[in-house]
Amino acid sequence: MKIQQRKRFTQALGAIGLAAAVTLTVGTQPVIAQNNAPDLAPMPDVKPGNAAMIELGKFFFFDSRLSGDWGVSCASCHDPKKGWGDGLALSAGYPSMEYFRNSPTVLNAKYRQRFLWDGRLDGSDAGTLVRDMLTEAHTMNMDGRLMQERLQQVPEYDALWKKWRKDDINGMRVFNVIGEFIRSLETTNAPFDKFAKGDSGAISSEAKDGYELFKGKAGCVSCHNGPIGSDGKLYNTGVPENPDVLKNPLRTITMLRHYATSGVPNYMNLRTDVGSYAITKKPKDIGKFQTAQLRDLKYTAPYMHNGMFKTLDEVVAFYNQGGGKGSVLKPLNLSASDQKALVAFLLTLSGDQVMVKDPGQPDMQVRTFGKN
Ligand code: HEC
Ligand code: HEC
Numbered sequence: 027m028k029i030q031q032r033k034r035f036t037q038a039l040g041a042i043g044l045a046a047a048v049t050l051t052v053g054t055q056p057v058i059a060q061n062n063a064p065d066l067a068p069m070p071d072v073k074p075g076n077a078a079m080i081e082l083g084k085f086f087f088f089d090s091r092l093s094g095d096w097g098v099s100c101a102s103c104h105d106p107k108k109g110w111g112d113g114l115a116l117s118a119g120y121p122s123m124e125y126f127r128n129s130p131t132v133l134n135a136k137y138r139q140r141f142l143w144d145g146r147l148d149g150s151d152a153g154t155l156v157r158d159m160l161t162e163a164h165t166m167n168m169d170g171r172l173m174q175e176r177l178q179q180v181p182e183y184d185a186l187w188k189k190w191r192k193d194d195i196n197g198m199r200v201f202n203v204i205g206e207f208i209r210s211l212e213t214t215n216a217p218f219d220k221f222a223k224g225d226s227g228a229i230s231s232e233a234k235d236g237y238e239l240f241k242g243k244a245g246c247v248s249c250h251n252g253p254i255g256s257d258g259k260l261y262n263t264g265v266p267e268n269p270d271v272l273k274n275p276l277r278t279i280t281m282l283r284h285y286a287t288s289g290v291p292n293y294m295n296l297r298t299d300v301g302s303y304a305i306t307k308k309p310k311d312i313g314k315f316q317t318a319q320l321r322d323l324k325y326t327a328p329y330m331h332n333g334m335f336k337t338l339d340e341v342v343a344f345y346n347q348g349g350g351k352g353s354v355l356k357p358l359n360l361s362a363s364d365q366k367a368l369v370a371f372l373l374t375l376s377g378d379q380v381m382v383k384d385p386g387q388p389d390m391q392v393r394t395f396g397k398n
Pocket of ligand 1: 165
């Protein structure tokens with residue numbers, strides 16, 4: 027997180043009356059309160075980004091020419107109409123590949139401490155995340171230099187770029203331009219935010235009961251806290267494997283390829299999603315995934331890293347039984363109405379549906395010799 031955001035984060039926590047002694051650390055380090063466990067917080071006030079970059083980034087986000095075979099754009103897997111995910115349990119991946127995890131929402135990327143289900147990238151570096159999405163074989167399979175040449179042949183992109191800076195379209199900067207666009211997408215108008223800022227009628231009394239359980243008996247807040255409901259840490263909650271990963275050889279291949287590129291020893295013996303272990307190689311990290319954010323769940327089913335739960339009722343029932351195999355969770359003994367209240371509360375963290383219209387793909391026109 028940048029200094030500015032960290033400051034605002036502290037203010038946001040302060041605004042709802044939390045312990046003053048909040049320690050905030052840089053980069054992928056989680057936000058930790060020294061005295062109390064942190065609570066959820068309302069979304070910080072929107073601070074507009076660079077308008078010229080955002081405008082350009084919006085075009086690039088929807089443009090399939092940014093993928094190797096022109097087959098997919100970011101929006102294919104992060105579709106505004108599907109909560110900026112794809113609505114599938116497991117991502118289809120780049121044409122001819124199938125992925126072994128769920129495609130998460132890109133909303134609130136600005137407040138993510140880490141990116142990706144296994145938390146392998148630093149949340150303050152959206153440019154690197156975008157580079158991975160563009161160049162990885164399982165997402166867009168694009169060569170950075172080829173992308174730069176393609177984009178330079180689109181006069182409208184050249185003109186938009188010139189509104190931002192004097193030089194020519196440059197591949198590395200394209201990553202940051204798209205990063206700036208996704209960092210502009212955030213949850214707005216969620217009933218919880220109004221409630222946390224003092225409008226006690228903004229959420230139902232059932233949702234209020236759910237909030238008490240969330241902070242109390244159900245213990246959710248110990249991991250789900252801050253403005254997007256994630257402490258940015260990694261845990262094993264024991265979500266069951268999605269059997270489709272092993273039934274579909276294309277998905278198994280993508281998983282094994284991920285292990286091979288990450289340098290996992292004896293990876294051919296692995297047939298489960300080992301989560302953060304593939305990155306750290308520490309046995310204690312087997313099955314650990316990043317705490318998911320809880321914003322806009324209304325639009326982002328199915329849930330978890332492998333889409334194993336279709337509804338929030340199923341998610342809460344899973345927590346109530348103490349999670350799955352190897353989980354750090356304990357059974358909660360919640361009644362049916364407690365569980366309903368928790369779901370009602372979770373839904374108050376969703377805002378208005380964030381819609382951005384696909385601006386279309388401006389035509390290429392091969393530019394005059396010496397001009398590109
Ligand atoms: C073929 C599908 C696909 C395409 C195309 C794609 N993504 Fe993703 N995206 C995914 C999947 C799957 C993940 C999760 C991967 C994982 O955690 O292992 C992901 C993760 C992310 C995340 C991390 C969210 C979080 O909270 O951790 C962001 C942000 C993101 N993508 C943005 C983009 C952008 C920007 C583009 C275009 C440059 C893009 N994606 C293209 C499938 C896709
Ligand atoms: C020990 C830390 C921890 C606790 C306690 C915890 N969670 Fe989670 N939560 C996680 C992790 C980690 C994930 C991602 C797991 C995965 O994908 O395998 C997650 C995922 C979720 C998701 C899925 C979101 C999505 O977009 O897929 C929901 C909903 C959720 N938790 C709600 C709750 C509720 C409600 C409680 C309390 C009953 C709770 N959590 C308690 C760590 C925790």
